[in-house]
Amino acid sequence: MTKPVIEVESLAKSFGDNKVLKDITEKVEPGQVIVVIGPSGGGKSTFIRCLNLLETPTAGKVAFEGQDLTTLDQKSVNKLREKMGMVFQGFNLFPNMTVLENIKLAPMKVKSVDDAAATKRAHELLKRVGLDDHADSFPSSLSGGQAQRVAIARALAMDPKVMLFDEPTSALDPEMVGEVLNIMQELAKDGMTMVVVTHEMGFAKEVADRIWFMADGYIQENNTPDQFFAHPETDRAKDFLSKIL
Numbered sequence: 001m002t003k004p005v006i007e008v009e010s011l012a013k014s015f016g017d018n019k020v021l022k023d024i025t026e027k028v029e030p031g032q033v034i035v036v037i038g039p040s041g042g043g044k045s046t047f048i049r050c051l052n053l054l055e056t057p058t059a060g061k062v063a064f065e066g067q068d069l070t071t072l073d074q075k076s077v078n079k080l081r082e083k084m085g086m087v088f089q090g091f092n093l094f095p096n097m098t099v100l101e102n103i104k105l106a107p108m109k110v111k112s113v114d115d116a117a118a119t120k121r122a123h124e125l126l127k128r129v130g131l132d133d134h135a136d137s138f139p140s141s142l143s144g145g146q147a148q149r150v151a152i153a154r155a156l157a158m159d160p161k162v163m164l165f166d167e168p169t170s171a172l173d174p175e176m177v178g179e180v181l182n183i184m185q186e187l188a189k190d191g192m193t194m195v196v197v198t199h200e201m202g203f204a205k206e207v208a209d210r211i212w213f214m215a216d217g218y219i220q221e222n223n224t225p226d227q228f229f230a231h232p233e234t235d236r237a238k239d240f241l242s243k244i245l
């Protein structure tokens, strides 16, 4: 039996009186690709941010490789968080550093990887996302799609056990969405464990092992993409799908 990479139990999160996550119990197994979909404001970002404790849960457990993060001190949380790569809607690259420096920074600072090794690895990752010829460019010279591919390479440089994506393509011009989704699909094929919040239903159908449909603070459905898209079970999911498909 392999341990789940992430396990949440009775997770709840409120902002003041606003109960955003009400009661979520789910697991992410090694190598699984989970796609989280659902209406805007339904708590998807809050949920994915709770997985690495960027948001502090109000109640419940969030375990990473069997360790409940909510019981650990900040230092231990930071240590485990290194193993969880995160890519957001905005690219958050450091504007005053080259692409290569952006990727080398965390491994050198946090993991004390030496310069030569970090440089070598950064070039490998840039090749993987098709941008090695931009190693010495500054982020401002990149397109949105290129910047997001660099952000993915930067997250991968820490050798994460899981990659968390929160709407990584929503801020992109339409013609750049595909290049980012392709990189993500390759990552999935290579066996990376992933939790992806996205509105890209083609990606969800093709790449997800499980769809988690989230609305009103609950995971309302947890199903295979085939089942979910062909036979949504809840009125909430039927209504959502009727609006987007």
Ligand code: ADP
Residues within 6 Å of the ligand: 015, 018, 020, 038, 039, 040, 041, 042, 043, 044, 045, 046, 047
């Ligand atoms: P989604 O990503 O599905 O659109 P969010 O998790 O961003 O949903 O938001 C869910 C709810 O939580 C919204 O009502 C939003 O206003 C609220 N919320 C999210 N983050 C915060 C915060 N930092 N402070 C207060 N309310 C927040």
Ligand code: MG
Residues within 6 Å of the ligand: 044, 045, 046, 167
């Ligand atoms: Mg969101």
